[in-house]
Amino acid sequence: MKLFRALPLALLTACQQPPADSPDMLAFxxxxxxxxxxxxxxxxxxxxxxQDWQQQTAARPEWQIPExxxxxxxxxxxxxxxxxxxxxxxGGWSLQVRSITDGPExxxxxAEAVGPAPxxxxxxxxxxxxxxxxxxxxAKPVHLELIVRQ
Numbered sequence: 001m002k003l004f005r006a007l008p009l010a011l012l013t014a015c016q017q018p019p020a021d022s023p024d025m026l027a028f029x030x031x032x033x034x035x036x037x038x039x040x041x042x043x044x045x046x047x048x049x050x051q052d053w054q055q056q057t058a059a060r061p062e063w064q065i066p067e068x069x070x071x072x073x074x075x076x077x078x079x080x081x082x083x084x085x086x087x088x089x090x091g092g093w094s095l096q097v098r099s100i101t102d103g104p105e106x107x108x109x110x111a112e113a114v115g116p117a118p119x120x121x122x123x124x125x126x127x128x129x130x131x132x133x134x135x136x137x138x139a140k141p142v143h144l145e146l147i148v149r150q
Contacts, residue, residue: 026100026107028081028133031071033095037084037130044109044144047080048137056082078134085113085130085146091123092116097131098147106143107135115150 038060047053053073073080085095094114101108113129116122 024102026102026135028097028100028135030097031073031080031132031134033129033131035091035093035127035129037082037128039084039128039130040087042086042113042144042146043084044111044142045082045084046107046138046142047082048075050075053080073134075137077137079137081109081133081135081142083109083111083131083133083144084128085111085148087126087128088113088115089126090116091125091127092120093127093129095129095131097133100133100135102138102140103143106141107138108143108145110145110147112147112149115148118150 045056047056050073053075057070081097081100083095083097085093092115095111096114097109097111099110101110111131
């Protein structure tokens, strides 16, 4: 019986994120979220220059629905990081970046995709939820750890 009482506490402890002031955690700022990233598979794209930014936004007109006013990004200090949950079979999905860890060989981005409740009434349209964040510039590759909840 004591095992069942301790189990919820153990699960809560195991799911906690490292403290935000941990030296290997990167601070990030969200610039926006949307439903149509243009990516079929989950992934993360690091945009390091203004030219890369122009190419990415020109290649993805779906980012402009509804029309977006993007804030200026100082690419001398920051990179933009686009995180996508990949293609989903209905509306009702969202995506949120939870943490970014500066690993020894790569940035590890943990994001959570949350789907609609089983009894929710949603649109029957393909979506690909995304979030765009800024982080301090880095040359490291990016690895996405996507948590999917329904």
